[in-house]
Structures are given as C-alpha cells and as structure tokens.
Amino acid sequence: MSWQRLRTLLRREARASLRDPFTVGILVAVPLLAMVLFGFVLSTEVHGLRLAVLDGDASPASRRLIGDLRATGAFTLVPVRSRDEIELGLVDGRLGGAIVVPPGFGRDLAEGRTPEVNAIYDAAEAVLAGNAEGYVRGVVAATGARLAVRRPASGGGIAVVTSVLFNPTLAGVPFMVSGTFGFVLSFLAVLITAVTIVNERMAGTFEQLQVTPATTLEILLGKLLPMGGVFALDIALMMLAAGLLLGVWPNGSAAFFWIVSALYVLTTLSMGLIFSATSATAAEAVQKTVIFSIPIVQLSGFAFPIRNMPGWLQWVTECFPATHYIRISRAIYLRGEGPLDLWPELLILAAFGALQVTVALRTMGART
C-alpha cells in the first residue's frame, strides 16, 4: 500500500468527477429527489378516505357512532340515502367505502342485543381498505362497548385506552423518511457506481491502470473513498432536506446516524464495484443491479414490514445488509436508540461490509 499512489489516484478521481457537472448533478440530485418523493408524496396514513354513511336508524346511538367515526379524522363522511348510491359510488371509484347502520340499532344496543352494522370497502385498493377496516372496527367496537348496557353478570367488554409512543400522531412521513436512506444507499448508490465504473472499463483506462504499479487495493480505495465521500455528503443533505422540508429530524443522535450511514455506503459501493467488474457494458451493469437490488430493497423492510412475511422468508432477509441498515436507521430516527442499544446490529453490518469489500477486491483483481 503506497500512500503516494493512493493520493495520486484520489486526486485524479476528484478532478475528473467534480469537473463533470452531469455526474455531480446526478450524484446529488437523485438522492434528494428520492427523499422528497418518498417523504413528501407518499405517506402511509389514511386520510380523506371517502366513506358513505347510510344511517337507517337516526337514533342518538347511531349519531354517536357516526360522530366517533368523524372524530378519527381519517374519513370524509358522505351521507347517502340508499344502497344504490353506495354501489354506484364504489364502482365509479368516488367512494372508498360505506357504513350502513340498520334501523333499530340504538334500540338493540339498549336492550342488550347485538346489532349489526354493515361496512363495505372498495377492496380493489387493498391498502386503503385494510387501513380503513382497522379504524372502523376499532371505532365501532369502542363505541359499541361504551353504549352497550352492561349486565354485571355478563361481565361485558373491556375498553381500551391506546397511547402511541415515538410517533403519537401516527404520521406516515417519518417512517418513510427513515427508510428512504436505505433505499437510496442500497439501490441508487449501487446503480450509479456500477455504471460509472463500467464506462471507465469500456474506455480502456481501467486496463491501463492494471499495468501500472497501482495495486488492486489502491485502485479500489481510489474509487470507494471519493464516491463514498460524495454519498456521505448526500446523506447529510438528505437529512437536512428531510428536516427542513418535511419536518423530520432524527430522534436519536444525528452524528451517530451519519457515521453509520457513511460506513454502510462503503458496503454498497463495493457491491457496485462487483457488478461493474463482472459486466461488459453499461446496459449489463444496469440489468444486474436492478435484478439484484430491487428484491433486496423490497425485502429489507423499506416499505413492507419484515414481520408480515412468512417465517422462512424472514430468515432470508436477515442475509441482506440492507435489512440491518434499515433497522438501524429506523431505530435511530424514530426511537432514538444509540450505539449501546444497537451494537449487535452494528456488528453484523460491519461484518457484511468487510465481506463485500473483500469480494470486491477479489473480483476487481481477477485476470480473466
């Protein structure tokens, strides 16, 4: 390892990349775009779902129920007068769901019978429907429990007081924001790296490099460190964008998050190097990256909780470094955890990092 050679390599990389406005633009703009896109445009809350209400009873009990539904703030209630209106609205897509309160609702409750409320959802939009279902069941159950006459002998139902930690308003944005770092670093960083380096190989400069005294390790570091630096900067920018534009700041230590992310970047960049070393053209590098990275990102808990997956698949996801990074990001951002809490995950991430850098060294140094 010659520091002088490394310095020479770094100097060239910095000069060449920074002078190309396009590359710099891409390297900075795409991660920021992703942050804004995912954080601002998407949120996994329910709001504004148009729910038709057909109140066939018009009793204090039914009005109480409807009032409770409105109070959740999750629905836009649309009073209707017939089932036909509901059906039409659902088919058209104007309605997301409907609640039908039967006549005699209040009386049944007062007399200890179990009235039946109809809830209809447009389940073509399963995500929305699932959320709505959760809310509606909860509200109906809670209201019902309050209104029902309790006979001491029957024991009756139990009311639940819910309090939410770490995100009392159940805002969807922080969850998305904390996951976006994982997406950008696990997918975009790999893609950009793979393509950039393949282009270099195609231009013949990589071959020339192989004939100089520079060792594979030096060449690897000469690529990783500058790109890593840029992405580390990106992380800081994304953190700022999330904070200033979306109002999401990390609950835990920002510095700790930044350091962990910067180290994770080295891991993903190595992945990019591996893809590029094994591809002959930019198109091939893109294909490889896409094929590998998208499933990994989807399975790493970025958007879909790992917990919901079948057991055997959950074990598979543990083999992805992205899974651990996203877990750590969320822990720091949302629950304010620190290095002492997270050391097992950090250790695993470090092990993955070492492994991938080693494999990158191997593939880059191979003489095929």
Next chain:
Amino acid sequence: MSEPIIRTRGLSKRFGDFTAVDALDLAVEPGTIFAFLGGNGSGKSTTIRMLIGILEPTAGEIRVDGIDVVHTPRRVRDHIGYMGQKVSLYQGLSLRENVEFYAGLFGLAGAALERRWGALRERFDLAAAEGRRPEDLPAAIRQRAGLALSMLHEPRVLFLDEPTAGVDVRSRSLFWDVIQEEAAGGTTVFVTTHFVEEADSCDWVAFIDAGKLIADAPPEALRERFSDGYRVTVRGGDPRAAAAALTAAGLAVESAPDAVRGTAPGLPPGALAELERLRARQPDAHVEVQQPAMTDVFRRVLTDAPRPA
C-alpha cells in the same frame, strides 16, 4: 547471444471451446523491435494482454525481463510500458493532468517528472496539446500522447498494441522514428499491428493466424522464403555492362528486348553497391529495384506456411 528479454513457452488461452492462442513459443532479443502481425481475431491482442499480465493464460509460461509474468504479474509493471488499442487518457482531465496522474503512480514527480516529460513533450510535439483535454484533441495527437505516456517511466520493454491504427501518415512515420530511437537506446519494443508494411521497420517479424504462430523470422528472411524475390530492371545504357553488373551482384540475369532483368530470392550482400557502381559508370542507364511487398509476403505466408488441418 544474450538471454531473450521476452520468452514464452507453450503459451495458450482458451475461452470455453474457443482457442484464441495456441501453444505460442516466442523469444524476443533485448534492444530489438519485434513485430507481431496478424489479422483481426488472430489472437494478437490476447497474446499481448497475457504478456503484460492482465490476462491469465490457460497454459504455458511467460518471462519478461526475468520475471515470471504468469505467477507474479505485478512485479513486471515497473519494467514495462503499455499502449493499448484504446488510448487510455482520462476525459475531463487535461493532457498534463493525465501525465501527472500516470507519473504519480510510477513514483515520478517534481523535477524528475519535469525533466522527463519536457523531453517527451519536445520529441512528440505535444506542447500545444498539453493544456487541452483528450476529447478535444484529434486522434493523431491522442495516439502520440499515448505513446509518450507509455514511455514516461523509462521502461525496459514497450508493448504497443496497434499504435498506428487510424493515424495519419506523418504521425505514423514519426512513431516509427521514435520507436527506432528507443530500440537504438536499448529499449525492447514489442509491437502488434495489421499494417504489414511496417514490418520492414522491425528487426524481427512473427505472424500469427488463428492463434498459431505461422512464421517467425527477420523480415528479409521471410522475403526470401515467401516471395518471388527481388527484381532489378536496367533500361538503357550498355546491356552487356548491365548484365555483367547484375551477375556480379549475384542475380540471375535474363535479357529482354527493352531491358536487362536480374532476379534473386533475397537481395545479396553487396548487390546495392554493385548497382551503385553501374549507375556511376552508365549515367544513361535507368536502374529500378523491385522489392517484394510485405503484403504479398504475408499473403504467401498465409497460403504456404505449413499448418495443421
């Protein structure tokens, strides 16, 4: 006879079922210019990439300047200079910055670099191009820069892969001047090319076809074996004097109504001197020497040279 500075034994490279290079035995003497000729797809580039250690052979051994390239490729890097088919200048950096980069990797900097680069810049006429970027330079200047870069660290062996491809005539002749200067100074130059005439500027020629070596000799020896030979035609002047001179020169003479012709497989030593004397004595005579073209020699080599079916 000194030890060859480049030597291969049984060098082979297979890609799956396809054999790109088949049991090549080469020996290159130090300080010589070695031409490695062949058509597209003949295995030239594969061979050179194995020689410089960036491609691993399937079989065989390679020694360059005493170093075992197959097992310790990295150790050879300080000893060799390489110019690939695609001139490897980084876009976005000026020529000068490219020079500083490659020099830095060889540990060449400061005053030493300034001295060395100054000389090369002069020799290759690159002063005007120094501050400009490769993408803004014409191909000929890029090629000259590529050659200069390969020589920057004063290697003992230069490997040049088609250095004159796509380059104008003036630059081509400049190249060969430089190459011959280097060889005269003791550097060994291993050149691949598919401009067959360039073989005449070299000390030794090897032809490769379909991965196999089909000829391996100095250019003149190949001419002698694989051509119709030299033809000297004398018109005008005294036919008998002409005939006598040609015979003295070692040529087989035949007379024709308009001229005296002499032929020989190769040009015998002293023949040119004899012809000079003839010219001096017979100012009216018009002496023409026809040398077999290397292209024809190559064509003959391809058809005549023994090859397994």
Next chain:
Amino acid sequence: MTAAGGRLRGWLSRVLAVAWREATLLRHDRGFVSTIIAQPILIILLYGYGLSNTPANVPWAVLDRSQSAQSRQLVQDIRHSGYFLAPTPVSGYAEGHALLRRGAVLAMLVVPAGLRRDAARGRARVQVLLDGSDPLSAARVGSYVAQIAAASAPPRRPAVREGVAPGADLPGPVDVRQRFTFNPRLADRDFFLATLVGMLLTNLCLSASSLGIVGERESGTFEQTLALPISTVEIVLGKLVPLVVLGYLVLLGTLTLQGVLFGIWPRGSLVALLVVTLPFLLASLAIGVFVSSLADTSAQAVFITVFFIMPSFVLSGIMFPYELMPEAVRPIGGLLPLRWYQIALRRIFARGGGLGDVVVPALAMLAIFAVLLAAIRWRLRPRLG
C-alpha cells in the same frame, strides 16, 4: 391510389427492415434476454409470497397487574386472534418500555390491578402502548386489540377457536358485518399483482429503448443509418416493433404465471387488456427513446432512465394508492403512461371492466405517444454546424 399505396408499402418495408435487425440484436444479447425472463418471475414470487401490509407475527408484551380471570381471558383472546405471537410477560413499566424502545415488541398491554373490580362495575379498561414508528402497523394492531378487548369476557363465553383465520369476524357487542367488494379475500397480494405487469413493462421499456439508441450513437452506427434513405420516424418505429412484441410476451407470461400460481386472473375483458397495452407500450418506449436522444453517453442515459423509473413508480399509484398523495401532486402522475395503464389494469382485473372502460386511458396514452414522437423527431433532426 397506387402511388399512396406504394408509398405505404415502402414505408412499411423500411420499418420492418429496421425491426428485423433490432430483433436479431436483441436475441443475441443474453443479458437482456435473461432479464426479461428472470425479472417477472422474481417479482411475482416476491409480491405473491412475501410482501404484505397485513400485520402478522406481532410481538407484544403484557404487564398484568391484575392476574385475574378477565386479564387472562383477554390475553388468550388476543393470542388466539392469529395476528399475534406469544406475549412476553414483563414485571414493570420500565421493562416493557425498554422492549418497545428497542423495537423488540410492537405493543404492550398494561392491565391495571383493579380490573376485576372495574369489570364488576361495568367500567373495565386496559391500556395499550404502541410503537408508532410504523404507523400503518400500529394503527391496525391497535384497532385489533381494541376490538378483541371489547368482546372479551371471562370463561362464560367459550374460548375463541384456535387457528381462526385473521380477519374473521370477532364477536362483539356490536357486530360489524363487513363486505369487501371486488376483492373478497382482501389480500394485499391481489392488489399488487393486478398492476404488477405495468411495473414490469415499464422497467422493460425504459431500460431497453434508452440504452439502445445511445449505444448506437456511441458506436456510430446510428449516423450510418441516418444516411440511408429512411426517415427518423421510420427508424424509431422500427426499433420499437420488436420491443412491443416482447412487451406482449412479457404480459402474457406474467398473466399466466400469476394465474397459475395464485389464481389471479383478470376478471374483465382480456381483449380490452390487449388493446390498451399497445398505447401503453408505445408511450413508455417513446419515453425511453426520447430520454436516450437527450443523452450523449450510455452513462447519462442510464441515469436519466433511473430518474424516470423512480418517480414513475411513485406517482403512478402502482405501489401506493394515489388517493394518499397530496392533492397538488396527483395530476402530475397523469403525465405518465403508467398511471393511465394502472387505472385500466385495475378496472379490468379487479372490477371486471371491458373495452368501454379503457377508452379514456388508451386515448391519453396515445396522446402522450404522439407528443413524444414529435419531440424525438425534433431532437434527432440532423444538426447543422
């Protein structure tokens, strides 16, 4: 008539000549071919078997200060709902809170000491603390607990059957009879798979066409083609034809795979699906071609492509319903062919739509295609000087 007919024949034969050459090139690109085959299979398996928003395997903790019949019944009821794992008992609030903080549990049930007494007075109540990091999961889990608790009562009622499927009606003082139109099983999977084909086709279109033209410009064959007596539009169309054919193959393959593995077949008209796919493919490919005409190198083309794929996924509503997006942003998605295709797909798959339902999306995509074709023609015109 013959003159026009002759021109048309000439036009067609030129386009097909380019198409044939493109097809041959593609066939030999092994990486491309394996991507075409591998990606749909991979993605279908992923979304079919793995990804879901419905809570499952929920870890939770119980701080039971009452240790009464009611509390034990409640815990058992929650456990047997099928969404939750076996609970972790904790002996103190701090312990439970630490578990929540570490993300080891998603919810903590806190049962007050006086539960039995409160129940006798008809005022039983417990507390649930939720980890709000993932609001979707938290909301659903919270409401499940609320509903189960509302129905929970000590041993007089038989224990809820073991292994009851999640989502089954849980008894309560108020019965909620639910009906989910168009998707009776309410599987997230059906939601994703219905529009999956749109995502795959977009991927295909953008990466193939964008890299194709730029690669040619780099190697110089494009200039050569331009020198032939063939117009830019003809070249572009010729390049698109084999990709359109491929697109249809991917469509049919994906539909078959989804149907065979998960029983998800389009409920509506297959003809309508085939018809509306054409403008979608043309428009998406045109985006790819236009993108590549903007770029000077392959690297740039790839980056620009990524720029487009990412927002495409988000703004088109393919992964996340566009009702959830802020009002201002929704119309932007209308510029993307994927958005219109997704609407058509949902109408056909989930709601059983026919030709009439796809007219508007088809026209919208054709309009996008026409605009892009003009833009491409403008961009690729021979530059003077």
